Amino acid sequence: MNFLQLPKIDLHCHLDGSVRPQTVIDLAKIQGTAIPSDNVDEMKALMVAPESCPNLDEYLTRFALPVSVMQTEAALERISFELFEDAAKENVKYLEVRFGPQLHRKQGLNFEQIIGSVVKGMRRAEAQYDIKGNYILSIIKVLPKDDINDVIDAGAKFLDNGVVAFDLAASEEPGFCHEYIPYAKYALEKGYRITIHAGEQGVGQNVYDAIALLGAERIGHGIHINSHQQAYDLVRSEAVALETCPSSNVQTKAVENLASHPFGDFYRDGLLVTINTDNRTVSDTTMTKELQLAVEKFNLTEQDYINIYKISAENSFASDAVKQHLLQFVD
Ligand SMILES: O=c1[nH]cnc2c1ncn2[C@H]1C[C@H](O)[C@@H](CO)O1
Numbered sequence: 117m118n119f120l121q122l123p124k125i126d127l128h129c130h131l132d133g134s135v136r137p138q139t140v141i142d143l144a145k146i147q148g149t150a151i152p153s154d155n156v157d158e159m160k161a162l163m164v165a166p167e168s169c170p171n172l173d174e175y176l177t178r179f180a181l182p183v184s185v186m187q188t189e190a191a192l193e194r195i196s197f198e199l200f201e202d203a204a205k206e207n208v209k210y211l212e213v214r215f216g217p218q219l220h221r222k223q224g225l226n227f228e229q230i231i232g233s234v235v236k237g238m239r240r241a242e243a244q245y246d247i248k249g250n251y252i253l254s255i256i257k258v259l260p261k262d263d264i265n266d267v268i269d270a271g272a273k274f275l276d277n278g279v280v281a282f283d284l285a286a287s288e289e290p291g292f293c294h295e296y297i298p299y300a301k302y303a304l305e306k307g308y309r310i311t312i313h314a315g316e317q318g319v320g321q322n323v324y325d326a327i328a329l330l331g332a333e334r335i336g337h338g339i340h341i342n343s344h345q346q347a348y349d350l351v352r353s354e355a356v357a358l359e360t361c362p363s364s365n366v367q368t369k370a371v372e373n374l375a376s377h378p379f380g381d382f383y384r385d386g387l388l389v390t391i392n393t394d395n396r397t398v399s400d401t402t403m404t405k406e407l408q409l410a411v412e413k414f415n416l417t418e419q420d421y422i423n424i425y426k427i428s429a430e431n432s433f434a435s436d437a438v439k440q441h442l443l444q445f446v447d
């Protein structure tokens with residue numbers, strides 16, 4: 117299988133976890149921001165999470181550095197463009213990028229400017245490369261909740277015009293969904309689709325809650341439904357797609373190692389699984405690498421991969437026209 121050549125779809129990729137190390141150096145110089153080094157290898161070492169992270173929270177410490185230079189419209193536009201450029205160059209045909217608008221207000225930008233800038237960068241890349249995309253707005257669970265509806269309102273101006281969905285990201289606590297019911301309801305009323313990070317750090321019940329209480333159509337990771345039968349059954353009966361990110365799942369200790377990842381079992385049991393990067397820089401990965409890892413570790417044939425590509429296309433939040441376009445690559 118030629119992993120680089122094969123068409124790919126990435127439905128779970130964080131903007132702030134996928135910034136080029138050289139770009140952080142360039143932007144720090146332009147902005148006059150202090151950074152620990154202007155050597156690209158040293159910067160990369162600071163931005164990539166070690167394979168031996170004890171847990172998700174340790175992994176999440178790697179985002180502070182890129183976020184520190186993502187505070188202007190020009191920086192957000194550039195980083196968005198470069199992410200789409202990097203993905204297009206490895207034959208990613210469709211990319212859904214997520215990010216937390218609440219993290220990008222340190223220099224006074226408002227949510228509309230923040231969201232508008234990343235959409236603009238995406239559009240510039242779409243015009244130049246054979247790739248299409250959409251944005252997902254991630255609410256950061258460890259931040260105060262008082263501006264969540266403002267994020268939803270600002271993003272609603274871009275709905276079906278660059279923005280498609282609402283997500284909850286960061287640290288995972290048992291039962292977190294209960295606190296977010298009114299916000300997910302408001303997002304649904306506005307026309308957002310819903311995907312939620314859940315079942316990444318051992319709590320299958322969170323997946324059940326994300327679907328039953330928040331209306332999630334997709335789940336970020338969802339690994340731990342393997343120890344929660346009700347959640348497993350609900351994922352199946354509601355045809356909820358799982359956004360699996362193999363390298364990230366090993367780094368955050370969501371699984372002990374790739375051999376013990378339930379992806380292969382889920383796929384063979386007919387669940388709607390997809391393969392994604394999570395964070396190209398923090399997990400030091402690409403879609404090509406994740407695809408190769410999945411094929412080799414979970415014994416997938418090329419036909420299996422084509423099936424998984426189709427699952428990704430069908431469960432993307434793209435328009436019907438874009439879905440048809442994506443399916444043409446594997447006809
Ligand atoms: O795998 C993840 N689980 C939960 N939260 C995550 C993961 N990867 C990145 N994030 C957080 C850190 C980022 O600052 C935020 C928005 O992209 O989302």
Ligand SMILES: [Zn+2]
Nearest residue numbers: 130313336394
């Ligand atoms: Zn994620």
